[in-house]
Amino acid sequence: MHCNPSFLRPFALKIILAPWDLETFAQGFEKLLFSLFDKTGQTSEKTRTMETKIFDVDGLALQLEQVLTAVNTRTDLEGLRRDWLSKDGAVKSLFKQLKDVPPEAKPKVAATVNGIKERVENFIREKEEFFAATDRAESVSKEFFDLSLPAEYDGLGGIHPVTIIERKIAAILRPFGFSVVHGPEIETEYYCFDALNIPPHHPARDMQDTFYTTTGHVLRTHTTSVQSRVLEKGELPVKVASFGRAYRNETEDPSHQAMFHQFELIWIEKGLTLSHLMGLISHILKEIYGKRRKVRFVPKFYPYTEPSIGPQIDCAICTGGGCSACGGSGWVTIAGAGMVHRNVLQEFKYDPAKVSGFAFGLGTSRLASQFCNIPTLKAVYENDLRVYKGE
Numbered sequence: 001m002h003c004n005p006s007f008l009r010p011f012a013l014k015i016i017l018a019p020w021d022l023e024t025f026a027q028g029f030e031k032l033l034f035s036l037f038d039k040t041g042q043t044s045e046k047t048r049t050m051e052t053k054i055f056d057v058d059g060l061a062l063q064l065e066q067v068l069t070a071v072n073t074r075t076d077l078e079g080l081r082r083d084w085l086s087k088d089g090a091v092k093s094l095f096k097q098l099k100d101v102p103p104e105a106k107p108k109v110a111a112t113v114n115g116i117k118e119r120v121e122n123f124i125r126e127k128e129e130f131f132a133a134t135d136r137a138e139s140v141s142k143e144f145f146d147l148s149l150p151a152e153y154d155g156l157g158g159i160h161p162v163t164i165i166e167r168k169i170a171a172i173l174r175p176f177g178f179s180v181v182h183g184p185e186i187e188t189e190y191y192c193f194d195a196l197n198i199p200p201h202h203p204a205r206d207m208q209d210t211f212y213t214t215t216g217h218v219l220r221t222h223t224t225s226v227q228s229r230v231l232e233k234g235e236l237p238v239k240v241a242s243f244g245r246a247y248r249n250e251t252e253d254p255s256h257q258a259m260f261h262q263f264e265l266i267w268i269e270k271g272l273t274l275s276h277l278m279g280l281i282s283h284i285l286k287e288i289y290g291k292r293r294k295v296r297f298v299p300k301f302y303p304y305t306e307p308s309i310g311p312q313i314d315c316a317i318c319t320g321g322g323c324s325a326c327g328g329s330g331w332v333t334i335a336g337a338g339m340v341h342r343n344v345l346q347e348f349k350y351d352p353a354k355v356s357g358f359a360f361g362l363g364t365s366r367l368a369s370q371f372c373n374i375p376t377l378k379a380v381y382e383n384d385l386r387v388y389k390g391e
């Protein structure tokens, strides 16, 4: 039942009572009570300040019980708190008047006023707990889950094709003892070019190929820049792999992107030869593409390796017979590699007479498109779930 909160305002007195006289008041208590309220039993807003008088505190306590029974809602409870416990409330007013109570009556009156205060406080606390429990019960009943129903599967998400390829390559390299390192994508020209034997006049540094920032930095054009940072430490052996984004200022088409992913490894140790490199590449490519694929090497040019080689595998479409996808040769170049150039070794204080090393890198974006049947390089980055799912 909704209770009119104004009814709860207790004993807002407008009348000025005669000087303190318990007996007089006791006789006229009923009359007084009646006068506290207007004809509808409600107090008016004007009488909000509680000037409750100490006349018959026992009667007041009884009256309080009636008030409490009418508290059914949070609004009622707030009204009760305001009218009885606020600084303008009845309890404060009663305490103020204690000083005027005759000494012989004071202990009893004070005890009763304290009792009233505690009663209201306890009532409010219990009621609040009750309301909270009711709310909880209601919310639990609304949020009911039938655990016996079958789950609604709406997709857990998946791993991006590029990440799948990166993890696959990392797993192939792990038994060889390669560790994976990362480097910054915004790089200095030194780490990206100079340290790697790419002089200022080299076409790779041309404004058309490289994104320059206003601070003179570059967006790394290859993950080889990470090699520079690793070699700088001067440790031996160097045996690291790096995965990440590279950027080139290229016109985008189905097979070229201004941003793409690369993988690169470098191994520097005493006694490493081109045979080691070719053996490792064959192993990696056969692990990726399958043991039956053929691998061959053709000469290439890269400024930071000498000699440089381009590993090729037989074309999967024509199986070596020649088709438009492989340009009729039956072979597809899928990576770049070579022995680390002596200029690069010397740049980082390695003695080319004592140590040698090799580097190998490939485009993981291209690999991802091949392995996940993604039609174009561009589609690898378009986040079209239908493409990723192969629909």
Ligand SMILES: [Zn+2]
Pocket: 315, 316, 317, 318, 319, 320, 321, 322, 323, 324, 325, 326, 327, 328, 330, 331
């Ligand atoms: Zn072919």
